[in-house]
Amino acid sequence: MIDPALPPHMRPDNSFQGLILALHAFWADKGCVVLQPYDMEVGAGTFHPATTLRALGPLPWKAAYVQPSRRPKDGRYGKNPNRLQHYYQYQVILKPSPADLQDLYLASLSAIGIDLNLHDVRFVEDDWESPTLGAWGLGWECWCDGMEVSQFTYFQQVAGFECAPVAGELTYGLERLAMYVQGVENVYDLNFNGREGDEKVTYGDVFLQAEEEYSRHNFEHADTDMLFEQFRMAESAAAKYLEAGWEDGSKARHLMAQPAYDQCIKASHVFNLLDARGVISVTERQSYILRVRELAKACGAAWLATAAGGTPAP
Amino acid sequence: MPDLLLELFCEEIPARMQAGAAESLRKLVTDALVERGLVYEGAKAFVTPRRLALAVHGLPAQQPDTHEERKGPRVGAPQGAIDGFLKAAGLASIDQASIESDPKKGEFYVARLHKHGRATPEVIAEIIPQVIRAFPWPKSMRWGKGSTSPTTLRWVRPLQSILCTFGPETEEPEVVAFEVDGLRSGDTTRGHRFLSEGTIRVRRLEDWMAKLEAAFVVVDRERRKDIILNDAKDLALAQGLELVEDAGLLEEIAGLVEWPVVLMGAFDPAFLDVPDEVIRATIRINQKCFVLRDPATGRLASRFILVSNLAASDGGAAIIAGNERVIRARLSDAKFFWETDQKTNATVPLAERLEKFGNVTFHEKLGSQLERIRRIAALAKALAPMVGADPNLAEQAALYAKSDLRTEVVGEFPEVQGLMGRYYARLEGLPEEIAAAAEEHYKPQGPTDRVPTAPVSVAVALADKLDTLVGFWAIDEKPTGSKDPYALRRAALGVVRIVLENGLTVKLGDFAEPDLLSFFADRLKVHLREAGARHDLVDAVFALPGQDDLLLVVKRVEALGRFLATEDGKNLLAGTKRAANILRIEEKKDGVAYEGGVDVVLLHEPEERALADSIAALGPQIEQALAREDFEAAMALLAGLRAPVDAFFEKVxxxxxxxxxxxxxxxxxxxxxxxxxxxxxxxRIEG
Known part of the structure; x- marks a missing residue:
């Protein structure tokens, strides 16, 4: 149930930011650290080190955050009411996965205004796999009245390593959920700040121009020579940092897993841009994915040799 | 007699795995019971998205006692033998054995072992955890705190509780107590996720079913299917519409709901401009809803049937509104694609559209789609005369046939490929033959799919499949074992069926190398065998050189089958086999292969002369009949050899x-x- 104390403009069913704040309040109350978005371009909230890296190793971890996600190929020049090349994911990661994770998720839907006695919420099989991250898990896409509103995954493997313990991951498609609770048909019509009249700011006010500009960039102008070069640079920098990070040259402790992983993220995003520009052939595509995966695996191995990855300092 | 009730309650089980899981549970548990001497009267498994259950009816309260007699060494045997016997029989001293005597062996020891059967619950408590731990889920997972342990339980999704009771109908049943990975069995379960609260205590099957029904769970999958189907038909009928039935969708939906509530939604009739197949594809695949047909027009109606898992407090209004929103968005996409494609087709000439296929790789070693389309077009033109099609039309049709692959609609809904080609060809005003070929050239998709019969469609269908086969053979990507990633077996079977069912004379040897030819032979064999033909006859015909005309092969096999069913045929077969056997033995002995060159001077016996004369007279006639492809006549001539062969073996x-x-x-x-x-x-013929 939506917090009745909220003023109208803060309500999750009136305001896009109100929706985010309601989720923050909900998950903060459940003991999550509420983080800010990672400061790099990523394709999904999973790439945030707070998920990818923290899912590895034995230490418990609970976090929630919004992650702006870039899917260069999904750009539609601002013309499609549902597709965006930049959108927000709300990401929750709980390690180990709690026994009542489904109930927690459903309670979070109530908190943003989805009445579970009125709406048909369903867990429909959808196994998640990220070939670039060497990760997979089992779970569902969560449907509300026939619309997919979230992804629910029990991570089994990340960066090629078994998750022990298993983490539960929830990913909410924020724009979609907001459109649903606000009853809006076009993403650009979403009320962003919950105000009305002159004070009202819509999603379109904030993002429409960006969608147009980035669609031009992603499909027509992104400098492919530069991108190819950036891919190579990120790949070699990652390898360099990974190599340099092993303490005393032994493989026992790593001192630079996160900077190395940043380069892995970079390589992945650059690959997505190249892919959107249509300059990567089908066969090459597979080999680029494999190259990113190799980086992700090496970063995972490095992370496991850090304190947060479960290897305490001597 | 007591009954067992078992329920494994977990997070949502994928719909596609449910039926198989129910069957596995039934089989694994009942097999294990029988193996342990517990014979039952009946067993039934149940499955819903959140529970997998089994009721076993009429079990004994305990295992039967067993009696075993074990013979031991004779009295007075060495101590070593006696000790060994005691150990094997589980006896403490030799006094526990009795002594029997036998006139031959004298006196010897016998151990009579009586084993009391264990109480059934004890046996069940042993079986169930084993079944759970080894359950054959297609994909299973770990979860929670325990997932760090290598022995942690794996299940399809987190397993939350186990109910297991055992007892006779008239009494309060007992909980069969066991533990699996920290989960203790009990006698409680839960109802519907949203429509029921708290735990429910359950005694036995009837009780379980009734209480769950009251808690908004229909445990019987078949009943859920019936409810969905009947309610959907009723709702349709009330609007004067017909449900477009879809067994696969029904199966899936029955696995997504515990309490099916069937509702009807509507969409803007303007979307009906989009072809029915596309509307159906988007509504079915993306939304798992049924579509409806207007019996007056035979076309789809602007309504759909959705199945919710919730009896909502507003009667379903919000659920319908939500589903309508999603379907509206989906159909707007589909309509946008459909209209965009038409605009593109109207403004961009085909040749220019085809050029775009130059950027699409068909296979890295087989070039682009454009190159492939051109090869198919050339081949279709060459094949046209053999199938009675106009060569230029066949070529044009082949150039058009794949063009829908780059359309927006097919990009979004790959399953309507071909069909969209047909729609678009008509809209572009192309001849009906080209429109038909666009759809039909993919056919037949399997052993039961329809085979194209229109000559232009046949030419393009054959060219498409032959190009695929010849190409993948050239780069040595042949199917091996169960691996056939390019569906080459299906393509070859398609060629076989098109040729045979249209009665076409196509010499495959003109297109296929010998190895590919033998692949066709294998497909033909499988095909004929499935149609009931004897595979040995097919082998016998294919053993001859140059059999690349499938139609002739089949005719010859049929004639051969009829011939061998006659007395002459049977006897000649026996005689020929006898000749071949003798030859095999003697050729091996002599180290030479005999072939022709009979010396008439050395033919002493009348029977051997008669045989030689018959062969000399009939041989050329048989050759002539074969040259005319008159297999019946050839066989009739061959029958003339029977009497001389029989006489030869009798006398010579x-x-x-x-x-x-x-x-x-x-x-x-x-x-x-x-x-x-x-x-x-x-x-090679048996018999």
Whole structure:
């Protein structure tokens, strides 16, 4: 149930930011650290080190955050009411996965205004796999009245390593959920700040121009020579940092897993841009994915040799 | 007699795995019971998205007692033998054994072992955890705190509780107590996720079913299907519409709901401009809803049926509104694609559209889609005369046939490929033959799919499949074992069926290398075998050289089958096999292969002369009949050999004392073999 104390403009069913704040309040109350978005371009909230890296190793971890996600190929020049090349994911990661994770998720839907006695919420099989991250898990896409509103995954493997313990991951498609609770048909019509009249700011006010500009960039102008070069640079920098990070040259402790992983993220995003520009052939595509995966695996191995990855300092 | 009730309650089980899981549970548990001497009267498994359950009816309260007699050593045997016996029989001292005597062996020890059967619950408590731990889920997972342990339980999704009771109908049943990975069995379960609260205590099957029904769970999958189907039909009927039935969708939906509530939604009739197949694809695949047909027009109606898992407090209004929103968005996409494609087709000439296929790789070693389309077009043109099609039309149709692959609609809904080509070709005002070929050239998709019959469609369908096969053979990407990633078996079977069902004369040897030809032969064999033909006859015909005309092969096999059903056929087969056997033995002995060259001077016996004359007279006639492809006549002529062959074996000794005579007779046998081989390799025929 939506917090009745909220003023109208803060309500999750009136305001896009109100929706985010309601989720923050909900998950903060459940003991999550509420983080800010990672400061790099990523394709999904999973790439945030707070998920990818923290899912590895034995230490418990609970976090929630919004992650702006870039899917260069999904750009539609601002013309499609549902597709965006930049959108927000709300990401929750709980390690180990709690026994009542489904109930927690459903309670979070109530908190943003989805009445579970009125709406048909369903867990429909959808196994998640990220070939670039060497990760997979089992779970569902969560449907509300026939619309997919979230992804629910029990991570089994990340960066090629078994998750022990298993983490539960929830990913909410924020724009979609907001459109649903606000009853809006076009993403650009979403009320962003919950105000009305002159004070009202819509999603379109904030993002429409960006969608147009980035669609031009992603499909027509992104400098492919530069991108190819950036891919190579990120790949070699990652390898360099990974190599340099092993303490005393032994493989026992790593001192630079996160900077190395940043380069892995970079390589992945650059690959997505190249892919959107249509300059990567089908066969090459597979080999680029494999190259990113190799980086992700090496970063995972490095992370496991850090304190947060479960290897305490001597 | 007592009953067992078991329920494994977990997070949502994928719909596609549910039926298989129920069957596995039933089989694994009942097999294990029977194996342990617990014979039951009946068993039924249940499955919903959140529970997998089994009721076993009429079990004994305990295992039967067993009696075993074990014979031991004779009285007075060495101590070692006695000790061994005691150990094997589980006896503490030899006093526990009795002594029996036998007139031959004298006195010896016998252990009589009586084993009391264990109480059934004890046995069940042993079986169930084993079944749970080894359950054959297609994909299973770990979860929670325990997932760090290598022995942690794996299940399809987190397992939350286990209910297991056992007892006779008239009494309060007991909980069969066991533990699996920290979960203790009990006698409680839960109802519907949203429509029921708290735990429910359950005694036995009837009780479980009734209480769950009251808690908004229909445990019987078939009943859920019936409810969905009947309610959907009723709702449709009330609007004067017909449900477009879809068994696969029904199966899936029955696995997504515990409490099916069937509702009807509507969409803007303006979307009906989009072809029915596209509307159906988007509504079915993306939304798992049924579509409805207007019996007056035969076309889809602007309504759909959705199945919710919730009896909502507003009667379903919000659920319908939500589903309508999603379907509206989906159909707007589909309509946008459909209209965009038409605009593109109207403004961009085909040749220019085709050029775009130059950027699409068909296979890295087989070039682009454009190159492939051009090859298919050339091949379709070449094949056209053999199938009665106009060569230019066939070529044009082949150039058009794949063009829908780059359209927006097919990009979004790959399953309507071909069909969209047909729609678009008509809209572009192309001849109906081209429109039909766009759809039909993919056919047949399997052993039961319809085979194209229109000549232009046939030419393009054959060209498409032959190009695929020849291409993948050239780069050595043939199917192996169960691996056939490019569906080459299906393509070859398609060629076989198109040729046979249209009665076409196509010499595949003109297109296919010998190895590919033998692949066609294999497909034909499988196809004929499934149609009931004897595979040995197919083998016998394919053993002959140059069999690349599938239609002739089939005719020959059929004629051969009829011939072998006659007395003459059976006897000639026996005679020919006898000749072949003798030859095999003697050729091996002599280290030579006999072939022709019978010396008439050495033919002493009248029977051997008669046989030689018959072969000499019939041979050329058989050849002529075969040249006319008149297999019936060839077989009838061959029947003329039966009497001389029979007479020869009755009167003439092949292995004559005189070496010259023996060799001459072996040569005569070789002539029999050769004569029959012009029809088929009789050696490969069974019987």
């Amino acid at each position: 000794t092949v292995n004559a004392g005189d070496p010259a005579l023996r060799v001459n007779r072996l040569r005569l046998l070789a002539d029999i073999r050769a004569a029959t081989r012009s029809i088929a390799d009789f050696d």
